[in-house]
Amino acid sequence: xxxxxxxxxxxxxxxxxxxxxxxxxxxxxxxxxxxxxxxxxxxxxxxxxxxxxxxxxxxxxxxxxxxxxxxxxxxxxxxxxxxxxxxxxxxxxxxxxxxxxxxxxxxxxxxxxxxxxxxxxxxxxxxxxxxxxxxxxxxxxxxxxxxxxxxxxxxxxxxxxxxxxxxxxxxxxxxxxxxxxxxxxxxxxxxxxxxxxxxxxxxxxxxxxxxxxxxxxxxxxxxxxxxxxxxxxxxxxxxxxxxxxxxxxxxxxxxxxxxxxxxxxxxxxxxxxxxxxxxxxxxxxxxxxxxxxx
Ligand SMILES: Cc1cc2nc3c(=O)[nH]c(=O)nc-3n(C[C@H](O)[C@H](O)[C@H](O)COP(=O)(O)O)c2cc1C
Numbered sequence: 001x002x003x004x005x006x007x008x009x010x011x012x013x014x015x016x017x018x019x020x021x022x023x024x025x026x027x028x029x030x031x032x033x034x035x036x037x038x039x040x041x042x043x044x045x046x047x048x049x050x051x052x053x054x055x056x057x058x059x060x061x062x063x064x065x066x067x068x069x070x071x072x073x074x075x076x077x078x079x080x081x082x083x084x085x086x087x088x089x090x091x092x093x094x095x096x097x098x099x100x101x102x103x104x105x106x107x108x109x110x111x112x113x114x115x116x117x118x119x120x121x122x123x124x125x126x127x128x129x130x131x132x133x134x135x136x137x138x139x140x141x142x143x144x145x146x147x148x149x150x151x152x153x154x155x156x157x158x159x160x161x162x163x164x165x166x167x168x169x170x171x172x173x174x175x176x177x178x179x180x181x182x183x184x185x186x187x188x189x190x191x192x193x194x195x196x197x198x199x200x201x202x203x204x205x206x207x208x209x210x211x212x213x214x215x216x217x218x219x220x221x222x223x224x225x226x227x228x229x230x231x232x233x234x235x236x237x238x239x240x241x242x243x244x245x246x247x248x249x250x251x252x253x254x255x256x257x258x259x260x261x262x263x264x265x266x267x268x269x270x271x272x273x274x275x276x277x278x279x280x281x282x283x284x285x286x287x288x289x290x291x292x293x294x
Contacts, residue, residue: 009200019186031075080138
């Protein structure tokens with residue numbers, strides 16, 4: 001299926017864009033208008049874009065249905081400061097409630113039942129319950145259009161970070177299983193960015209992996225190994241030595257395969273299955289030895 005964005009309605013397009021670009025982090029943005037009235041709203045068109053200078057961007061769009069603007073956008077144009085807080089799983093229902101389109105001047109801290117903590121550097125207060133909050137100066141508001149659905153990028157420079165020490169590991173780094181962040185998916189779906197939903201992939205930073213293109217064809221063109229397996233195999237710098245492979249052929253798991261099958265095709269199939277199992281367990285070097293036997 002091919003979609004031409006110009007051939008469908010904005011609301012349909014919105015559905016495909018938000019359903020596909022997932023998961024999205026959530027900026028819980030507090031702002032004030034020029035009279036000092038506080039507003040709090042969530043925005044999942046959000047990310048970090050720079051560490052030096054530290055820049056966050058979120059986007060309160062013009063409404064698709066009537067092209068009106070959101071209070072958050074009006075407020076940052078009146079008073080260019082915001083506090084962006086991170087939403088934890090413990091906050092998700094109240095955060096959702098705060099996205100109700102209350103009239104101007106209504107404080108969503110009160111409506112959603114969050115505690116308002118004075119900020120150090122900016123006028124908008126921060127959400128006391130949030131595990132991390134960024135006090136920000138709004139550098140620029142970049143409008144992406146004047147029609148309904150047009151994003152309005154609020155470009156924020158981080159002045160100060162508040163961080164609950166309970167989310168740190170023993171090395172002082174943020175532990176995702178303590179942060180308990182949630183993200184936004186398409187429709188009404190959210191994702192828990194912790195527990196079974198997260199996993200580690202070794203960075204190919206220090207080593208220069210040989211690449212999938214250098215994996216011998218008899219291994220690369222496999223009915224057993226998946227793209228993820230090939231990615232792991234291609235991330236090693238060099239193949240095991242002939243001696244290491246020969247020694248490994250005596251290991252019971254391998255010798256059983258070699259003794260149980262007499263045709264090459266079945267031996268290779270079983271070796272690939274064993275390698276796949278090892279790769280699933282993160283044993284890349286051992287998997288390479290298994291694969292190099294035949
Ligand atoms: C998790 C979540 C993410 C949202 N993300 C966005 C977004 O990125 N942009 C947007 O314009 N509205 C977004 N919304 C809707 C706004 O939060 C909603 O329109 C809100 O009432 C705006 O409040 P305001 O007019 O007080 O600024 C989101 C709502 C939720 C619950």
